[in-house]
Amino acid sequence: MMRSAPVQAVWRPGFTRAIVGGALGFAIGGGAMAVLGVLGVGVKPGHILGVGYLGTLFGFLLGIGAFRFWLTWMIGREIDADEEHESHGKAGDWKRYFRFTTDHKVIGVQYLVTAFLLFFTAGMAAMFMRFELAQPGVATDKDLYNIIMSTHGAMMITVALISVIGGLGNYLVPIMVGTRDMAFPKANALSYWLLPIPLLFVAINPLLGGFDSGWTAYPPLSQQANLGQQAYLMAFVTIGASSILSAVNFLVTVFRMRAPGMSLMRMPIFVWALTVTATLVLIATSVVAGAMTMLLFDRLIGTSFFRVKGGGDVILFQHLFWFYSHPAVYIMAVPGLGAILEIVPVFARKPLFAYPLAVFSFIAIGVLSFMVWAHHMFVSGMATFFHIPIMFTTELISVPTGLVFFSAIGTLWMGRIRFKVPMLWVYGFLWAFVIGGITGVFLADVPTDITLSDSYFVVAHFHYTIIGSTIYGLFAGTYFWFPKITGRMYSERLGRLHFWWFTIAFNLTFLPMFWLGIQGMRRRVADYPADLGGVNLFVSIMAVNIALSVAVFAFNMIRSWRGKRVAMADNPWDAQTLEWICTSPPPIENFAHIPTVTSAPYEYGTPPMSAPPVPAGGRPQP
Amino acid sequence: MSPGRHALVAVLAWAVLSAIGVFLVLGMQIMPQIASHEAEIENNAFVLLTAVSVPVLMFVVVGIVYSALYFRAGPDTADGPPTQASSRLQAAWLIVTTLMVIGLFVYGTFGLIEIRGAQESTFEVEVHAKQWSWEFDYDDAGFAANELHIPVDQRVHLIINSNDAIHSLWLPALGIKQDAVPGRPTEAYVTATQLGTYNVLCAELCGFGHTIMTSSVVVSTQAELDAWMQQQQEAASP
Numbered sequence: 001m002m003r004s005a006p007v008q009a010v011w012r013p014g015f016t017r018a019i020v021g022g023a024l025g026f027a028i029g030g031g032a033m034a035v036l037g038v039l040g041v042g043v044k045p046g047h048i049l050g051v052g053y054l055g056t057l058f059g060f061l062l063g064i065g066a067f068r069f070w071l072t073w074m075i076g077r078e079i080d081a082d083e084e085h086e087s088h089g090k091a092g093d094w095k096r097y098f099r100f101t102t103d104h105k106v107i108g109v110q111y112l113v114t115a116f117l118l119f120f121t122a123g124m125a126a127m128f129m130r131f132e133l134a135q136p137g138v139a140t141d142k143d144l145y146n147i148i149m150s151t152h153g154a155m156m157i158t159v160a161l162i163s164v165i166g167g168l169g170n171y172l173v174p175i176m177v178g179t180r181d182m183a184f185p186k187a188n189a190l191s192y193w194l195l196p197i198p199l200l201f202v203a204i205n206p207l208l209g210g211f212d213s214g215w216t217a218y219p220p221l222s223q224q225a226n227l228g229q230q231a232y233l234m235a236f237v238t239i240g241a242s243s244i245l246s247a248v249n250f251l252v253t254v255f256r257m258r259a260p261g262m263s264l265m266r267m268p269i270f271v272w273a274l275t276v277t278a279t280l281v282l283i284a285t286s287v288v289a290g291a292m293t294m295l296l297f298d299r300l301i302g303t304s305f306f307r308v309k310g311g312g313d314v315i316l317f318q319h320l321f322w323f324y325s326h327p328a329v330y331i332m333a334v335p336g337l338g339a340i341l342e343i344v345p346v347f348a349r350k351p352l353f354a355y356p357l358a359v360f361s362f363i364a365i366g367v368l369s370f371m372v373w374a375h376h377m378f379v380s381g382m383a384t385f386f387h388i389p390i391m392f393t394t395e396l397i398s399v400p401t402g403l404v405f406f407s408a409i410g411t412l413w414m415g416r417i418r419f420k421v422p423m424l425w426v427y428g429f430l431w432a433f434v435i436g437g438i439t440g441v442f443l444a445d446v447p448t449d450i451t452l453s454d455s456y457f458v459v460a461h462f463h464y465t466i467i468g469s470t471i472y473g474l475f476a477g478t479y480f481w482f483p484k485i486t487g488r489m490y491s492e493r494l495g496r497l498h499f500w501w502f503t504i505a506f507n508l509t510f511l512p513m514f515w516l517g518i519q520g521m522r523r524r525v526a527d528y529p530a531d532l533g534g535v536n537l538f539v540s541i542m543a544v545n546i547a548l549s550v551a552v553f554a555f556n557m558i559r560s561w562r563g564k565r566v567a568m569a570d571n572p573w574d575a576q577t578l579e580w581i582c583t584s585p586p587p588i589e590n591f592a593h594i595p596t597v598t599s600a601p602y603e604y605g606t607p608p609m610s611a612p613p614v615p616a617g618g619r620p621q622p
Numbered sequence: 623m624s625p626g627r628h629a630l631v632a633v634l635a636w637a638v639l640s641a642i643g644v645f646l647v648l649g650m651q652i653m654p655q656i657a658s659h660e661a662e663i664e665n666n667a668f669v670l671l672t673a674v675s676v677p678v679l680m681f682v683v684v685g686i687v688y689s690a691l692y693f694r695a696g697p698d699t700a701d702g703p704p705t706q707a708s709s710r711l712q713a714a715w716l717i718v719t720t721l722m723v724i725g726l727f728v729y730g731t732f733g734l735i736e737i738r739g740a741q742e743s744t745f746e747v748e749v750h751a752k753q754w755s756w757e758f759d760y761d762d763a764g765f766a767a768n769e770l771h772i773p774v775d776q777r778v779h780l781i782i783n784s785n786d787a788i789h790s791l792w793l794p795a796l797g798i799k800q801d802a803v804p805g806r807p808t809e810a811y812v813t814a815t816q817l818g819t820y821n822v823l824c825a826e827l828c829g830f831g832h833t834i835m836t837s838s839v840v841v842s843t844q845a846e847l848d849a850w851m852q853q854q855q856e857a858a859s860p
Contacts, residue, residue: 308805354707381808409685447733454825605701
């Protein structure tokens with residue numbers, strides 16, 4: 001039976017059907033609750049939103065076709081082999097990015113583009129904040145400021161959580177370990193398609209009254225706040241489910257699907273970083289999802305987990321929240337560190353210095369990250385003696401973190417460094433992340449933390465650590481792998497402009513914030529003492545420069561990607577990891593034949609094993 | 623230059639820069655106001671941590687600048703030497719960084735004990751935080767005020783509570799920050815050393831009015847404090 005094109009678009013699994021499904025789902029879920037409300041069973045707007053959200057999420061996923069293979073299996077039918085094959089997507093077809101496509105490279109690009117769009121949106125929120133903060137006094141509206149600030153935080157946290165691991169990780173890990181796809185391609189696609197609906201609800205939360213509790217959502221504030229808060233909590237749990245799904249996929253891929261000869265200690269350091277990250281995600285995320293769900297129950301069905309009047313405890317939430325959310329800092333940072341250490345050897349033309357120690361550092365960071373959460377609570381009134389072990393573990397984590405510098409600088413030392421754009425970002429990382437690291441010690445030390453906690457010093461510190469690791473790693477990695485992903489080369493000149501502009505503006509934005517914090521400027525406020533006005537104006541101007549520099553990046557990427565394909569080597573950087581033996585972009589399923597790995601990933605300066613023996617007198621030295 | 627020469631020059635540069643940095647930092651007053659014993663401990667910790675940070679920062683700075691200056695690739699495409707870290711260097715790095723951490727930890731623990739340890743006082747005020755204002759209860763005297771008045775040179779006990787959101791009592795000049803948590807009173811001890819009037823801020827996001835939740839703390843002599851309390855008492859009981 002032939003159907004007309006629009007009817008077919010609604011009928012076939014795809015983006016159109018997903019949007020229709022999402023809208024229908026909201027109507028059915030929300031509508032059912034509204035009917036119950038009319039019947040007088042005490043339905044609150046939150047209930048309509050909650051069930052409507054679930055309807056939207058499942059309607060959208062059914063529409064995109066996320067469950068069609070599993071549902072077919074479930075009812076005992078064979079799935080259509082052509083349809084399954086088609087779900088890899090056709091190379092060069094842009095529509096596959098808007099479908100339930102199982103090719104890990106498509107999913108990587110979906111994550112990466114989503115993360116950048118979210119980054120730009122949250123950056124616009126930051127521009128609003130800096131506009132408000134440019135002058136003392138309240139220029140716009142202090143309630144609106146809190147809403148925009150909370151949304152900025154929620155979105156940027158998501159960017160940091162999904163960009164490197166979801167984007168670059170999905171694209172590269174299967175290729176780097178020498179296999180054809182992730183272990184569970186359909187679950188991989190599902191973990192991406194779980195994201196649009198929660199992100200939409202975070203984006204529209206101001207229309208639901210917004211939420212003023214910040215991304216940390218501490219009760220009782222988050223129990224009092226508007227419906228926007230509920231949208232954020234539901235989104236958080238959904239994104240958490242997506243992360244767990246993706247983490248399982250990474251771990252199985254890395255541990256079960258490596259090419260012959262790819263021993264664990266021959267894995268690229270980036271893969272190691274993502275392996276540790278996935279482990280953290282798997283262990284920690286369900287704790288915070290539990291805490292957020294308990295909060296939702298407190299709001300919606302009258303439980304009292306965190307409600308003091310019902311015998312609950314608000315500090316319990318902080319413990320549960322930070323038990324995930326401090327490891328989450330490393331879930332954000334470690335992929336960035338991995339990308340940086342992956343790039344250093346390629347442009348320094350040396351093997352990664354102390355590779356086993358770098359692996360150890362990621363594992364040690366991962367283990368220690370579970371023992372430091374309470375340093376977020378040094379002024380919360382928890383037992384005094386408990387500050388002491390937490391202070392110790394928090395300071396101890398700087399030892400493995402320091403190893404990253406040891407490894408990076410050791411690799412640079414005596415190298416033959418090529419200052420291409422990705423390498424510039426590595427240098428920017430070294431500067432930014434060491435500032436983030438040493439200021440972290442001030443917040444780990446209880447006496448200084450008493451005065452610094454909840455001040456702008458904290459704001460400056462975490463922007464230095466997260467931008468320093470995740471965002472610098474993301475930019476470095478995006479430039480580095482751009483030719484591999486697109487088969488085109490970006491403009492080196494615009495890349496340099498982006499780097500210098502961003503780095504100068506970033507430092508001039510956040511360095512003064514350390515000073516502002518010491519002067520007593522609180523975080524999360526729309527107004528501040530008048531004598532801090534001059535510095536804040538300067539900071540606001542510099543923040544605009546960050547946004548402008550990112551616009552240069554976006555322009556460079558879009559122009560280079562849309563531009564004509566130029567003749568370019570598949571391996572423009574002379575790198576040695578497996579993704580560079582593929583074509584650019586790699587074909588669907590990556591390798592015609594699975595390669596056999598015979599050496600470590602960074603054998604620069606060593607002749608390849610297949611090369612003729614070294615003539616008498618040794619290798620020519622540079 | 624030989625690898626040994628490079629290392630020597632870099633280490634010298636690092637030592638000189640670190641020494642200059644530490645010299646500049648020591649003796650600095652970093653916190654803008656120090657009006658209490660606690661703030662003084664915190665400022666000292668601040669100075670010490672900054673001094674320790676300088677060599678760490680300089681290690682990275684020298685690594686960045688030196689490698690960018692001296693280890694640039696030439697026009698040829700030769701690779702660098704495949705050098706690896708000796709196990710002695712790795713062990714030394716681990717031992718030095720771990721010892722630094724232990725040193726900082728011990729120092730921080732002493733600071734913590736000094737600030738939060740001594741649990742006796744001669745003066746007590748109950749602090750009620752609410753959305754979005756402060757109330758200071760002088761229970762013994764039977765009145766409440768919206769400004770905090772405390773005597774100089776006495777160990778003051780602050781009992782802090784809240785009935786709505788979590789707030790945080792921040793006295794920046796007195797080096798005190800303590801959350802007000804619904805359902806469980808918290809406490810802080812402070813020994814003011816300088817007379818004057820200072821800011822009281824809420825440091826924990828407590829809702830839309832968080833920005834305006836401010837007050838002031840007056841550190842006065844016992845005589846002035848008595849006079850003020852007298853006056854407040856009379857106003858409270860007409």
